[in-house]
Structure formats: C-alpha cells, structure tokens
Amino acid sequence: MSGPPRAAVARGVIRGDFAIHPRTGDVAVIDDDRLSFARRPLRGGPTWDRYSEAPLVAVGIHPPWVITADEDGRLVRWDLHSGVRVETTSLCLPPRGLSVDTEGHIAVLVPGSVIVLREGTQPARIAVRDPVQAAFSRCGKRLAVVAADGSCSLIDLETRAVVAPLEVRGQIIGVAAGPRDAWLLTTAGGVHRVAAFGGRAELVRAAPATGPIACSAIDDTVAFATAAGVTVMRVEAHHQRSTAWVGALEVTGIAFGQPGHLAVKRTIKGIVLRDLAEDREYRINL
Secondary structure, three states, rough: OOOOOOOOOOOOOOOOOOOOOOOOEEEEEEEEOOOEEEEOHHOOOOOOEEEOOEEEEEEEEOEEEEEEOOOOOEEEEEEOOOOEEEEEEOOOOOOEEEEEOOOOOEEEEEEEEEEEEOOOOOOEEEOOOOOOEEOOOOOOOOEEEEEOOOOOOEEEEEOOOOEEEEEOOOOOEEEEHHHHOEEEEEEEEEEEEEOOOOOOOOEEOOOEEEEEEOOOOOOOOEEEEOOOOEEEEOOOOOOOOOEEEHHHHHEEEEEEEOOOOOOOOOOEEEEEEEOOOOOOOEEEEE
16 A cells, blocks of 8 residues: 655655656656656646555556556556555566556556556557567557667557567667657667658658657657757758757656646756746756
8 A cells, every 4th residue: 555645845866757747737756666746836736745565667647647657567546636546457577667648548568568558448468579668659549669679669559469660770769759640769860750650761850869759749849868968849840940958968758748848857956847938947846
C-alpha cells in the first residue's frame, strides 16, 4: 500500500522520470519510490506525494489517472485528483519504460517485448528485440519502438504485429510522433522525417542530436537535444527558425505541456518549464 501523503517541497536533483500532460500542464515526477503530482503547477494548483513498495521506473499521465511502473513489475493507476491507488496490474517482468497516448493506450517496455494495454481489452505482448523507447502515433493506431541497437520498429495496434522498420541513415537516438502521422527520428546526423507507414527518410535538420526529442501535439513544433543545447524549431515551416539554450549534456528529458510550454529535465537543476512565446523559464519544484 502507499504511505500517507507527505508535503511536496523543493528538492534538488531528480533522478527519475517525469510526465507532463499536453493540454492541462499537469506534471508527475518519480524519484526512487516517490511519486509526486502537481495540477497546473504554474497556477499554484494542488499537489500530492505517494510512495510505492518498490523503486519506480516510469510514469505517464492519462486523465483521470497517473500511471506508474515499478522495478517489481507492477503497473499502478493512481487517481489524478486524490492520489488514491485505483488499480494494480502485474506485468511479471521488470519494466524499462512506458508510453501513454491520448486514447488510453499504455505501452510498457519489458525485456524482449512491448506490452500494450487498454481498458476493456486483454494485454497484448508484442515481441521486439531489446526495446528502450516508444512513441504512439497521433491517430493512436501505431506505435514506434526504438531498440538498444539503434533500430526502430513500427507496430500496428489493430493487428498487434510489427509491420515495418523505420529506417534512416545511422543509429536512431529518439523518436516522436509528428504532424500528419509522420515520425520524427533523431540520429547523430540530425532530425529525419518518415511517413506514417515507413518509407524513405527525409532529413529535416542537419543538427546532430545527442538526446531526447519531443513534438507538440497541436502543431509541428519540435524540440530536441544537440551539442549546442535544446533546439526548438517548426518542422514544416518554409523558412526554419530555431532557438537553443542550456547545455545539452544536462538534458535527460523533453516534453511539451500546455500550448506554448516546453518542459526540460536537467540532471542538475531538475525540471524547468519554458514559455516559448514569452521566452521565460520556470522551475518546477516537486
């Protein structure tokens, strides 16, 4: 069982994962066995902390739940408003990460496969070699999975089968769902775009990536880590303009929050939320 609520306080280094909801801006953070949640943190919304029986590995948000996976193979749904544990599912394998989409799909990465869950359906285990990262398409019908060897597989969620590889030149570092159901892939050679069902890759930006990538759910704004910093750009703009800031070696996570806001997780300063329109930065303390 989870322990009693503890007050959320400003802390230093956040070692675990984080998630931010793309429409509400709600934030969830895990650090060892602690789950912290804040509703609309820039508006001073309510927060709560809960504690797991084992160290937490990954976290996602799909209202009305916060979803966590722990080292002992438990997938837990927490009530977003109260922090009450609603449901626990045993995965029988230690998870490496998870991805959540707006339609309620949950993809949990475990050794040798991806487990796809959706309320009201039986879990599906799909064989994928050594998965380390996953992203759902915007339509919710496909899942791209990056393996430790830098390859990327495309899964059809209706047939629950691997249908095609997503191929680019070089090893793939990160993947994100882009506009028009295309995929955005980062390599040491830059950012590439691949059509919804695979095919020839198009180089969008020749800026060598060094870390994670994210794309806004409402337009074609993309953010990714390079040696020069976090680069933000429009994928489909005729005259691409970009901005960069912070040292990319510090960045371990990137995600878009409510429109115009980008969350960046740094190894030293924790999570910062950047207002892209006003070019202002806020630190999230959980």
